[in-house]
Amino acid sequence: MPSNTPTQKDIAEAARVSGSTVSRALRNDPTIPSETRERIMRVARDLGYRPNPFVNANMLNVRRPNRKHTKAILAYITPIPLNEYFAIVPQREISYNGACKRADELGFQVDPVPIKENGVYLSSRRCTEILLARGVQGIVFAMFENPYVRFHLDWDRFAVATHDFRMVQPRFSEAGSNHYLNTQKILRNLNHLRYKRIGLAIPARADRYTQGAFSAAFCLYRDTQPKVNQIARFTPSALKDWNRENFLSWYKKAKPDAIICISDDILSWLQDAGVSVPQDVGLASLAWEREKEPAGWSGIYQQHEMVGAAAVQLVVDQLMLNERGKPRYPKTILIDGEWVPGSTLCQQGL
Template sequence: MTMLAEQSGVSKNTVSLALKNDRRISVETRRRVQQLAEKLGYQRNPVLSHLMAELRKTKVPKFRYTIALLNAHPDSLAMKRHPTIAAWLTGCRRRGESQGYHFDTFWLHDPEINGARLARILRSRGIRGAIVVGLFNQNRLPPQFDSLWPQIACVVTGVRTHEPTLSFCCVDHHALMLEAVKQVLALGYKRPALVLSHTVDHLVEGRFSAGMWFGQQALPTAQRVPTFDKADGSDSCFQRFKKWLERHKPDVILTLHRDIKIWLEDLGYKIPRDIGLVDLEHNPSAQEWAAMEQRNDLSGEAAVDMLISMLYNNESGIPESPRATLGSSHWVPGVTVRKQR
């Protein structure tokens, strides 16, 4: 490193940044240092690099860069109001701040901004990377930001986007369903059923229903209850649910819709005596439910790790081969299910 610095006429810190292809160093200097390093046969020492990384962990991180948090939810206050988004943000901020990164927040439905304007704002603040949170009901980003994605490094939390498809981090919904079905079968339930909005299942490309279908293959055909599409909370939907319940007679329902408990109680069912209930996303407001803990905060942490790696390697734009990090979930026992006789 010292020899490279002396022969290229720059500091050792500049050499280090140039070898990492850091944009803070001019293109000309980066090229000169990299060509000299290749000529001299310079190679990074992986053991030393690991040691330095461990030493840095013992220090209080200093401010490095700012990351943009892009709220894609129609509600400008969703980051505070929606528990899933809040969990993603908790993980993002925890991991980002531990590495010395700060966050600036932008709302993608703000009528005052579009892709071109947001790109200018990010450039003026020296922001090169962003994390998208809050995509619900659809997995397509607002079209007015199409010009932004080729210019920055970006990771999405929660879902895989289309047009464009960006790298993303989320819970493994398919594995989550398999584990939930496994747990209720272990309790002795014979007719598990999924109650879920088609919109939600479509958002995750059918991974909930696919996991349910695969989990039901362990059951005789006659015990495989079809999924009920809970479109909304209307009376007509309630009446469809009542008919579905009477016809298929599930003994445990797996759902994201906690108002199903009210519907069942209105129909005279006692939980868990008459039917079991499982929440597919453990929620602080329903601690008593048996549930699957998605650990969305870990998806937030993974998104920051992925973005930092992209920034470190000077990657930006729409990736040819988007990356995906899928997180695990685990079973949380609760009073809404019980061991079957």
């Protein structure tokens, strides 16, 4: 029985162009004028054309200029070389490994591409040249300290996603930790453990990086509690104000019985002041790390490997659908964290 599914040949006849032009237009090939691409895509939509993702996956390898590689290449862009990047924040390596594992499962290879040399960003033209020379069709941007960094690559040539940060301009699909839900999860566990006067102590910079998710979840919970248990946050805006003296001043005034934090500084400041954890005050980390486990921290593990994998999945999904460039409606995947109990909290509610 003949199929009624329209083909690229049908699109070519309806649009009065060649089959190769249709093929390239449906891949968003920038060598085809934008008006022609839009007209061909409009014809394809009108005919009800749907690309075959299995064919697309195979063609990704066929079209690569460098055939000696057995897998299509995804660039993993970092601001500095990987070894330096991992040394600053160890969990970044976990995200990278998660990205590599997922890429391998999907038949891709991840190539790290640092775009900063001697403290200076590569030019957009040079960066695009490097990516194209390597046969890159998909890009994962890892965490950048400054989300306001602007890139001007030839975006129409690539499928792009970010992880653990939101690129302000241009906006792409992103994968990250569900910081709002993770904060709520900590609060629920502290409530279950019978903590009443719960405080939040994080640098304002960390909160801004999550678009205020930490503070939003905390304030919503705090404002539903009895007035006697409502504690002001310790979230200094200036980094110079994030110090032992200011924190201890807040602690003595607020008198929390548990503190949600993100920095090891809090534990050392309390211990130096003779405050016992968890006997005098409990601590729960918004960024639990495996490296903290010997110290017995309680907190949220942000599932870094799953975040890296999700970013790769976003890029591969675009490639399968022949989508390139800046998306009209970027997608966001948020990964829920895992609660990890530890000795920085008293198990008084169990």
